Amino acid sequence: MTKSAEAIFMRLLRGVYTEPFAAAQDKLRECARNDVKNLVMKTKTILQNYLFVLPAVLIFSIFYIYPFYKVFTLSLCQWDGIARFDFAKNFIGLRNFIELFQDKIWWSAMLQAGYITLIALTFQNALALMLALACDRDIKGGNIYRVIFYLPPVLSEVVVGLVWKWIYDGNYGLLNYWLASIGLSNLVTDWLSNPNTALTCVTIIHCWKGFGWGFIIFLAGLQTIPRQLYEAAKVDGASSWQMFKSVTLPLMAPVFMLVSILTVLGTMQVFVLILSMTGGGPGYHTEVPVTRILASMVRSSRFGYACSQGIMFGAVLLAVSFVQIRLSKYMKQA
Amino acid sequence: MKEGMKYKIERFLKDSVIHILLIIVSIGCLFPLLWMVGSSLKTQQTIFSDMSIFPKNPMWGNFYLAWTKGGFGIYFLNSMLYTVTVVFGIVIIASLAAFAFSRLKFPGKNILFYMLLAAMMIPLPGSFVPLYVLMTRLHLINTRIGYILCMINVGLSFSIYLLKTFFDKMPVELEDAARIDGCSRLGIWWNMALPLAKPAIAVIVIFNSLNVWNEYILATLIFSSKNLMPLQRGLMIFQGIHITEYSLLMAGMTITTLPIILVYLIMQKHIIKGITTGVIVG
Numbered sequence: 001m002t003k004s005a006e007a008i009f010m011r012l013l014r015g016v017y018t019e020p021f022a023a024a025q026d027k028l029r030e031c032a033r034n035d036v037k038n039l040v041m042k043t044k045t046i047l048q049n050y051l052f053v054l055p056a057v058l059i060f061s062i063f064y065i066y067p068f069y070k071v072f073t074l075s076l077c078q079w080d081g082i083a084r085f086d087f088a089k090n091f092i093g094l095r096n097f098i099e100l101f102q103d104k105i106w107w108s109a110m111l112q113a114g115y116i117t118l119i120a121l122t123f124q125n126a127l128a129l130m131l132a133l134a135c136d137r138d139i140k141g142g143n144i145y146r147v148i149f150y151l152p153p154v155l156s157e158v159v160v161g162l163v164w165k166w167i168y169d170g171n172y173g174l175l176n177y178w179l180a181s182i183g184l185s186n187l188v189t190d191w192l193s194n195p196n197t198a199l200t201c202v203t204i205i206h207c208w209k210g211f212g213w214g215f216i217i218f219l220a221g222l223q224t225i226p227r228q229l230y231e232a233a234k235v236d237g238a239s240s241w242q243m244f245k246s247v248t249l250p251l252m253a254p255v256f257m258l259v260s261i262l263t264v265l266g267t268m269q270v271f272v273l274i275l276s277m278t279g280g281g282p283g284y285h286t287e288v289p290v291t292r293i294l295a296s297m298v299r300s301s302r303f304g305y306a307c308s309q310g311i312m313f314g315a316v317l318l319a320v321s322f323v324q325i326r327l328s329k330y331m332k333q334a
Numbered sequence: 335m336k337e338g339m340k341y342k343i344e345r346f347l348k349d350s351v352i353h354i355l356l357i358i359v360s361i362g363c364l365f366p367l368l369w370m371v372g373s374s375l376k377t378q379q380t381i382f383s384d385m386s387i388f389p390k391n392p393m394w395g396n397f398y399l400a401w402t403k404g405g406f407g408i409y410f411l412n413s414m415l416y417t418v419t420v421v422f423g424i425v426i427i428a429s430l431a432a433f434a435f436s437r438l439k440f441p442g443k444n445i446l447f448y449m450l451l452a453a454m455m456i457p458l459p460g461s462f463v464p465l466y467v468l469m470t471r472l473h474l475i476n477t478r479i480g481y482i483l484c485m486i487n488v489g490l491s492f493s494i495y496l497l498k499t500f501f502d503k504m505p506v507e508l509e510d511a512a513r514i515d516g517c518s519r520l521g522i523w524w525n526m527a528l529p530l531a532k533p534a535i536a537v538i539v540i541f542n543s544l545n546v547w548n549e550y551i552l553a554t555l556i557f558s559s560k561n562l563m564p565l566q567r568g569l570m571i572f573q574g575i576h577i578t579e580y581s582l583l584m585a586g587m588t589i590t591t592l593p594i595i596l597v598y599l600i601m602q603k604h605i606i607k608g609i610t611t612g613v614i615v616g
Contacts, residue, residue, distance in 0.1 A: 062487075081466075311460065
């Protein structure tokens with residue numbers, strides 16, 4: 001109720017209203033009309049504001065929220081994706097999860113993804129940091145190196161996978177050809193079909209594709225360190241190693257944390273590279289969680305089981321990033 | 335004087351060692367690409383015996399064969415179409431939403447925004463199955479529009495977040511002046527917010543173009559007709575059928591990669607800057 005309407009009411013109540021009653025009625029009516037008009041205007045503005053976010057929210061609810069909710073219900077069911085879905089009929093409780101806990105292939109896929117992640121975290125990031133340090137010195141042609149190193153990350157995983165698959169090829173591959181021509185024919189093997197080498201070969205290509213990305217971030221981080229700090233350290237007679245240890249490392253700690261978290265999240269989800277290089281083989285030696293999810297879904301049409309794998313995978317990722325964030329906070333305090 | 339010489343020599347030696355290291359890594363980065371392009375110019379007879387990087391008699395006809403017989407022409411046009419429409423859609427939808435989240439008032443604004451942010455944490459592979467089921471139910475499976483909508487969704491939350499942080503920094507005075515002049519909210523978005531946000535939009539365009547052009551798995555789940563498929567999916571199909579026709583496969587891969595490399599070389603400054611800001615903001 002507006003203020004003028006309120007005032008008329010108060011005067012009426014107190015009996016101090018002197019004008020004819022009909023006039024008061026008219027005034028009140030007009031106030032009410034204005035109230036409604038304002039309310040309509042306000043609602044209209046708010047509704048119009050909603051229109052701005054409507055397309056985003058709509059797409060988002062349909063393609064993100066709904067599947068996210070559905071993955072939980074489906075994970076409790078047994079369903080081949082073809083028959084009509086009936087929750088009551090298909091419901092099997094937690095049996096998918098119980099089976100998943102005993103699924104050796106699933107856990108070895110998890111371990112293999114962990115292996116790739118570990119190598120990426122250490123070797124790939126160490127290489128990236130080393131190259132970033134080298135390019136951070138005012139070196140000639142630094143920009144050219146930067147452009148070249150960032151080339152593999154912009155290529156598609158399918159192209160990278162297929163080129164390397166051929167280079168690794170047992171019969172016609174370039175790698176074996178070179179090994180033979182420099183007299184190392186005893187090393188010649190069918191790299192991607194040999195259970196002992198396949199996973200490491202895939203890992204190397206993953207690092208080949210990924211190190212340029214870490215390099216760019218590290219370099220950006222290094223360039224924010226003020227040069228005066230290095231000059232001051234030099235005046236104090238610090239060696240290169242001492243400068244690295246007491247100037248670069250502490251100032252780069254947040255960047256290290258960021259890169260390592262993103263490396264872990266990115267590498268655990270690797271799978272297109274594997275699909276294009278080995279398809280998970282030989283046997284199950286290069287399977288990772290996402291290829292297992294796809295296999296349950298596409299190859300064996302076990303939609304419910306694939307959903308339970310998806311949930312487990314999401315939970316593991318969440319736990320890992322949670323631990324990392326906790327660790328970084330702990331290190332900050334120490 | 336002597337000290338200076340010694341320092342100079344030392345510095346020269348150090349730089350040389352660093353250059354050698356950097357050059358070795360650079361060759362490692364470039365070699366597979368050269369090998370790919372070189373192999374695409376060899377004939378089917380010489381491809382397994384000719385181990386030189388560039389053949390003496392380049393077979394430029396391989397590209398024509400790959401484009402027509404290999405079907406890469408259709409895949410290429412599809413990839414183009416998807417990249418352009420998805421990026422356009424993302425820029426419009428994300429900037430509208432980001433503008434509203436930054437400047438307009440409506441109940442539930444923060445909840446909606448944090449919901450969008452939280453989605454960045456959900457790994458997509460986890461919900462392949464329900465997404466596939468949903469697409470089938472909506473009759474969007476094996477359609478262009480279904481794929482486009484899915485890809486818009488993938489790029490949306492990051493783009494909204496990036497644009498919102500940008501709009502938040504924009505001066506309010508400008509907007510007030512426009513409002514007094516009788517500009518509607520839509521008018522402010524179109525005439526002021528979008529032109530001012532050009533740097534952020536450039537980052538979004540680059541990021542999402544690369545993402546859509548290189549996308550493989552959603553294309554696999556959604557498309558079953560060959561004439562709808564984008565390049566990455568086409569490459570895998572071709573590889574599966576003509577497993578030994580390496581020269582045509584390599585030609586197809588060169589066709590796939592060339593636009594990316596060209597765009598990358600032209601825009602490399604913006605791309606590298608964009609990746610860094612993208613990571614720092616995200």
